[in-house]
Amino acid sequence: MSGLSIGNVKKSFGAVDVIHGVDVEIADGEFAILVGPSGCGKSTLLRMIAGLEDITGGQIRINGRVVNDLQPKDRDIAMVFQNYALYSQMTASQNMGFALELAGAKRPEIDKKVGEAAAILGLQPLLDRKPAQLSGGQRQRVAMGRAIVRDPKVFLFDEPLSNLDAKLRVKMRAEIKALHQRLKTTIVYVTHDQIEAMTMADKIVVLHGGRVEQIGSPLELYDKPRNIFVAGFLGSPAMNFLEGTIEDAANPVLAMTSGSRVKLSRAPANSVNRPLTLGIRPEDIAFGGESGVDAVVKVIEPTGSETHVAVEIDGKELTWVVRERVELAPEQRVKLSFETSKVHFFDQQTQQRLDA
Amino acid sequence: MTAMPTNHAAVHLEVQLSSIKRDPVLIGLWIALVAVALVWVAPFVFIVFTSLKTPAAVTSTGAFVPPTELAFENYSAAWSRGNFANSFLNSVIITVIKVPLGLFLSAMAAYALAKIRLKITKALLLLVVFGTMIPFQVMLAPLFTLVNSFGLIDTYPGVILPYIAFGVPYQVFILHGFFRGIPKELSEAALIDGANHFTIFRRIFLPVCLPVLAALLILDFVSTWNEFAMALVLLQDQRMWTLPLGLMSFQGQFSSNYGQLNAAIVMTVLPATIVYLIFQRYFVSGLTSGAVKG
């Protein structure tokens, strides 16, 4: 049974096409995250689900019911906005009970549901405060409380954490995930932060320029990115890319355009003499022996748990993550090897993944 | 090393000096402010003093000399002889209906123009802005013809409707700007919570824009209460006259009795002053508290 189904949905603002036919199936109770660079249409898609934007083409179903022409309040959804959008002249509890009040619920029922939501979110001591008397994190919690009280089929979040400081963001991330595990309500969550996507989602939908690039679980997308865009978008620091060709499939070596040669353990089918892009994650690079690739250390950034090193191979900059403590100096020459079982191959022309 | 203490002392001295020395610009501003205030208050003092003087005292004492014996009978005499009971009632009826009704209509129109997207929204807004540019004096003659053809000369609706028509555009213009500044997520959140536009308007927008409404209410009350030209054209019957019109006839009738004339003026101005004093604290506190934040 599908919680939310988006079928070939399109959106144009006047003559400008913003969403070009998106298909996504989100199962009941799933935590789905829409992620992509700024302007790719994440918010627009979410607002179409909420009913705040007209749907130009295609169908959106919630719980099996087509909602294209339903009013937002009839769609069985609740939304949490980036700027909280709390009603400033109402107290926290009035904010949370507003929907029930409009639906004609009785006072005791409203108080009971608001009380329950407040208990879940630890808001009891703050219920009589106005939004101006709350901190950013507390406001965000009230906004979530307002959504929980309605007990919707689907929660919609639009970058709810981007106004919070880094530490609070990590805390709220865990809280939202815990909330989902407790309520088991379908969530569609928009963010441009790939770490949020990786840490919270059951399913990630990568959007780019109004199109879906790939849908899958965080680790699926991380381990098997379908194309160069997804490969470069997920992961921090980002994946490194090298361009070159393989001349001999039996004894695969990537001959880089600039001259260096990287020994590989495998090659994708039909890849001989075809322009390839090789992707390697920063943590899959290691010190190599005599057969390693020549590299020059440029910048060293220790983070404590690991060290990010910018190195240059034939004038091309790569990021290398070292977990151990190492003594490195700028302009030092090192030999590096790639974890060959973990390299990714992409066709340079189509940008698509080539499986070895 | 020895230079250090003297240095310190010099710095210290300078700090003290600058706190003693007042900013000359500030002093200039204060002087200007006092001068302007005096200019504005002078006529008011003159009116109040004169209204309390006997006819003999008016001619024998200077304009700004306080009255020695208070002639309160000027007020009662002016009230009855100027037919104030009648014109006061007319002014109250017209103002009390026109001001809230006009403001409510303006607020609703401004909400619609700011928050409901339609193809003709821009054209409508342009029309409203155009309305603020027409001086009503230009319209007096056509207005008379129009109201006359409706048979509304010498009626309350005959004044209230034109008043509303001329008041709405600038109020819509101001409120529209204010509503536009309210984040759209606020109305969207309410929309999802199940509110219709009227509920959003009443429960979300009106409370937020209370300070602006208070300001507009004061301005509108004062200008409606004191309106003269349009009332003069549209109200021919003495029994329908408003206070400013009553005042005009007063001057001809009692030109020798300045005490009574000024008592009449004080009574005319007083209600507007009271309304201002009641609402000005909402107005000022709203302006300083940043109503939209949070």
Ligand SMILES: Nc1ncnc2c1ncn2[C@@H]1O[C@H](COP(=O)(O)OP(=O)(O)OP(=O)(O)O)[C@@H](O)[C@H]1O
């Ligand atoms: N009302 C509108 N009229 C015209 N174009 C719009 C409108 N709203 C959004 N767009 C365009 O649609 C595209 C997608 O916008 P959207 O807000 O969905 O991006 P986003 O993925 O949420 O980006 P961000 O991460 O910056 O929030 C953008 O190019 C934007 O300029």
Ligand SMILES: [Mg+2]
């Ligand atoms: Mg967005």
